[in-house]
Amino acid sequence: MKNNQQLANRFREVLLNGTWVANTNYKDQLENLPLQIAQTKMGDLNTIAILAQHIHYYIKGVSVVFKGGALEIKDAYSFNFQPMTSETEWKAFLTTLFKDAEEFATLVEQLPENNLNDPFTDKKYGTFQRNIEGMIEHCYYHLGQIVVIKKLIQQL
Template identity: 25%
Template sequence: MNETERIQTLFTDLYHGHPWLDVTLQDTLSRITATQANQRPISDGNTIWEIVNHLIAWRQNVLKRVQGEVLQTPSNNYIKRIEDDSKEAWQQTLEALETTQKEWLYFLNTFNEADFVKEYSVNKLTYYQHIHGIIQHDAYHLGQIVLLAKMV
């Protein structure tokens, strides 16, 4: 197994496989309703839904970075209040997360490992660091989601 395949396994396991931490994004989010996802149990904290949208946006951002695009990160860090809190909108959010999962796996399946050493010009981090960073970002926020889910 090469490094790209190992990274694909990390992405898959954290999303819906068997990660070491024993919780996954898909399983955790599948048990959360739109109403629960939009609750704010910590008054100055984020909702589960806001965190999921943040995950989606950062997954898209980093994917574009490792495809050579230079991006401006918005001042809100991709955290916005939910305007449509319907069941359908929650389902669309979960589908958008699934889409980013498929996009990442496709990208990794076609990625040239020689490009791991390329640097993103804005922060000078390598593509390898960005790819592992987005997995770490997902795991960090999954922990928040699990805790928030216990509160809603």
């Protein structure tokens, strides 16, 4: 299997269908989660909804680069989201998150193997491969937070 296909599969594991590393994934954790729980605040922690939107922000921003666009996302804006106001809005967001995650994985698969070591928009950001691996690691980091926050909420 080519490296880009392996990276795409690892990304799908954390977002859509895997259980190998964390024994869960975003889709398993979020798909049937009510908005009320997703927006429950636990101390000074981010809510589950904010963490999901944060990950989506990066998926969308990096996908633009894979499509030939500029890197326009900024860390400073990556947690700035308005609370959702309805279950319908939450479900629509989740549908978009999972659709965009699959698109991201497809873009990784379509990236020519010889481009994995090319600079990602600028040498200071490393290579495409480093950014894809960083995205996977970033997703796992926040997935762990989501799992812990859900457990804390269940103890209320």
